[in-house]
Amino acid sequence: MTIPNTRIIAIAVLSSTALLGACAKKAPEELPPTPQATATPTTSGPSTAPSGPGVGTQGHFEQAVGSNAVVYFDTDRFNIDSTDAAALQTQAQYLGQYSQVTITIEGHADERGTREYNVALGERRANSAKNYLVSLGIAANRISTVSYGKERPVALGSNAQAWAQNRRAASVVIN
Amino acid sequence: MIMRSYLALSLALFAAPLAAQNEDLGEPVGEGGNVETAFEESASDEGGLTGSVTDESDWQDLGIAIPAFATDRERSTPANASGTGALGGEIARVITSNLRNNGIFKPTGPDALPKPSFAQITAPSWGSWSGRGAEMLVKGYVRARDDGRLVVGCYLYDVALQDELIREGWVVRPADWRRAAHKCSDLIYARLTGESPFFDSRIAYIAETGPKDKRVKRLAIMDSDGANHRFLTLGSATALTPRYSPDYSQLLYLSYVDGNPRIYVYDIGTGKQKLVADTGNPTLAPRWSPDGRSILYSMAVNGNTDIYRVAANGGRSVRLTNTPGIDVGGSYSPDGQKIVFESDRSGSQQCYVMNADGSGQRRITFFGGRCATPEWSPRGDQIAFTRIAGDFNIAVMTPAGRNLRVLTNGWQDEAPTWAPNGRIIQFFRTARNSGRSGLHQVDLTGRNERRLPTPVDASDPAWGPIRP
Numbered sequence: 267m268t269i270p271n272t273r274i275i276a277i278a279v280l281s282s283t284a285l286l287g288a289c290a291k292k293a294p295e296e297l298p299p300t301p302q303a304t305a306t307p308t309t310s311g312p313s314t315a316p317s318g319p320g321v322g323t324q325g326h327f328e329q330a331v332g333s334n335a336v337v338y339f340d341t342d343r344f345n346i347d348s349t350d351a352a353a354l355q356t357q358a359q360y361l362g363q364y365s366q367v368t369i370t371i372e373g374h375a376d377e378r379g380t381r382e383y384n385v386a387l388g389e390r391r392a393n394s395a396k397n398y399l400v401s402l403g404i405a406a407n408r409i410s411t412v413s414y415g416k417e418r419p420v421a422l423g424s425n426a427q428a429w430a431q432n433r434r435a436a437s438v439v440i441n
Numbered sequence: 442m443i444m445r446s447y448l449a450l451s452l453a454l455f456a457a458p459l460a461a462q463n464e465d466l467g468e469p470v471g472e473g474g475n476v477e478t479a480f481e482e483s484a485s486d487e488g489g490l491t492g493s494v495t496d497e498s499d500w501q502d503l504g505i506a507i508p509a510f511a512t513d514r515e516r517s518t519p520a521n522a523s524g525t526g527a528l529g530g531e532i533a534r535v536i537t538s539n540l541r542n543n544g545i546f547k548p549t550g551p552d553a554l555p556k557p558s559f560a561q562i563t564a565p566s567w568g569s570w571s572g573r574g575a576e577m578l579v580k581g582y583v584r585a586r587d588d589g590r591l592v593v594g595c596y597l598y599d600v601a602l603q604d605e606l607i608r609e610g611w612v613v614r615p616a617d618w619r620r621a622a623h624k625c626s627d628l629i630y631a632r633l634t635g636e637s638p639f640f641d642s643r644i645a646y647i648a649e650t651g652p653k654d655k656r657v658k659r660l661a662i663m664d665s666d667g668a669n670h671r672f673l674t675l676g677s678a679t680a681l682t683p684r685y686s687p688d689y690s691q692l693l694y695l696s697y698v699d700g701n702p703r704i705y706v707y708d709i710g711t712g713k714q715k716l717v718a719d720t721g722n723p724t725l726a727p728r729w730s731p732d733g734r735s736i737l738y739s740m741a742v743n744g745n746t747d748i749y750r751v752a753a754n755g756g757r758s759v760r761l762t763n764t765p766g767i768d769v770g771g772s773y774s775p776d777g778q779k780i781v782f783e784s785d786r787s788g789s790q791q792c793y794v795m796n797a798d799g800s801g802q803r804r805i806t807f808f809g810g811r812c813a814t815p816e817w818s819p820r821g822d823q824i825a826f827t828r829i830a831g832d833f834n835i836a837v838m839t840p841a842g843r844n845l846r847v848l849t850n851g852w853q854d855e856a857p858t859w860a861p862n863g864r865i866i867q868f869f870r871t872a873r874n875s876g877r878s879g880l881h882q883v884d885l886t887g888r889n890e891r892r893l894p895t896p897v898d899a900s901d902p903a904w905g906p907i908r909p
Binding site: 342344377378380381382383385386387389390391392393394397411412413415417418419420422423424 | 652653654656658679681682695700701702723725726739741743744745746767769770783785789790813814827829833853855856871873874876900901
């Protein structure tokens with residue numbers, strides 16, 4: 267029963283993403299380079315690619331989900347919008363396939379916030395992403411969260427584009 | 442054999458978390474000695490001069506001559522390689538820079554003045570000082586006792602009246618000689634302004650080095666003028682938001698030493714620390730109550746952050762806020778009856794006041810921007826906060842949220858902390874793009890702003906009370 271449901275959600279989410287794609291205002295304009303030739307886990311497992319990173323590693327996760335490992339937020343917001351939902355759907359598919367993998371979601375804020383509020387905000391964002399994965403059927407005890415507030419920016423400028431890239435929840439596999 | 446190795450293993454198991462918790466800590470710095478008052482007699486016991494320091498431009502015109510402190514006889518002291526005579530010059534220099542750097546007076550230091558003899562300390566040659574345009578005269582002496590301690594005497598004279606205004610003396614360990622200079626600065630400041638003292642106090646802050654995306658953040662402490670600087674953590678774990686306990690024996694701060702944001706209480710004497718609330722949830726924004734008996738902290742549970750209180754010696758935590766959203770920080774009124782804190786329950790960060798038990802929560806800011814990091818003045822009459830309205834500035838308002846005044850105009854000025862007397866506010870300023878940060882302070886007029894020099898970049902200042 268859960269599989270068809272999930273699939274329906276996925277289809278709904280993906281189609282709405284396609285419709286909204288043109289006006290997805292908060293997606294960063296400059297994304298980090300996507301890993302080339304994203305391998306679909308269903309077709310190329312680690313057994314058929316012995317030279318690549320193994321299951322349970324960050325490399326394997328990144329190769330499978332690509333830029334969908336990170337979701338982005340509007341200023342002071344923590345809601346999961348359609349773009350975020352599509353990315354988390356990809357993560358959920360990976361986690362559904364590799365049930366032994368656990369992840370940590372790192373919540374972040376941009377520098378244009380006070381320090382303590384940003385730690386709390388990063389925690390909220392990480393939990394939003396976690397709750398969405400749990401709603402897709404991933405066990406809560408496989409997902410931990412940590413907030414870094416504004417302490418670990420990925421984009422170093424002080425402009426709207428950099429801030430958009432820093433307001434994020436990044437899923438990582440820690441082994 | 443088997444028994445013994447089993448014991449060793451279990452010991453190791455118990456020791457491991459403690460070792461991990463302390464792994465970012467440097468050597469303990471120990472605690473300073475006491476400062477004993479040597480004499481308190483005074484020629485005049487009137488209160489301060491009339492006028493308010495809020496209009497400090499008046500005071501900047503007040504010429505104060507601060508010649509080198511004299512010594513009864515030259516003796517060697519660990520406080521100064523050249524002996525007590527040279528130390529007297531250093532003490533006068535510290536007092537001069539204290540009074541000048543805070544924009545309060547117009548002092549002239551020992552390097553531009555004749556050096557009085559020991560006999561002249563209590564018998565100034567009035568004519569020579571009035572001829573220099575000095576309205577006030579500070580004199581003093583330093584004497585090394587046979588037990589190695591130093592006696593420092595401090596005298597304030599009104600040159601026009603040819604009269605002594607106040608005198609005091611202190612006995613200090615040689616290592617604490619700067620405290621005598623700060624005590625003398627405080628004596629002068631309090632006598633001339635009628636305000637409470639603030640120089641003999643310390644500041645905890647976060648020392649920052651490295652690039653913006655790999656910032657190393659260490660817990661550090663220093664005197665109010667930046668002297669006696671010490672790093673307390675090594676920098677392997679990010680440290681944030683320290684707070685001195687009212688008696689200066691402990692520091693609360695946030696550390697990522699176990700990988701997660703958690704608040705610890707660090708004991709300055711032993712150099713050891715422990716978790717404040719061992720709940721498995723992220724904890725942040727630690728604050729002391731004015732009597733040091735309670736700790737406020739914020740805790741995120743499933744992403745929802747609320748404010749809690751726990752006794753400083755442990756026990757059960759009491760939850761003070763329970764709205765969905767981010768309730769964080771908190772600062773007690775000086776009488777311990779109320780707490781000002783920030784919350785985004787209305788949709789954006791705003792400041793709220795509640796009773797110390799969490800009852801009676803009400804919003805106090807409605808100015809159109811956001812209100813963050815509120816800090817109640819030690820005098821009780823003002824609340825300083827980070828005003829977010831485009832840029833980030835330091836502002837003050839009454840505890841009812843009225844009479845808002847913006848004191849700074851940086852791009853990102855954040856996290857005000859009050860001088861012990863509630864007349865000066867310290868904060869940190871972050872530069873656009875580079876992310877470089879430094880400590881600044883501003884008086885309540887907003888006119889006297891200066892940067893406090895630190896060995897490396899600096900943020901999250903927390904000014905402690907007058908030292909015991």
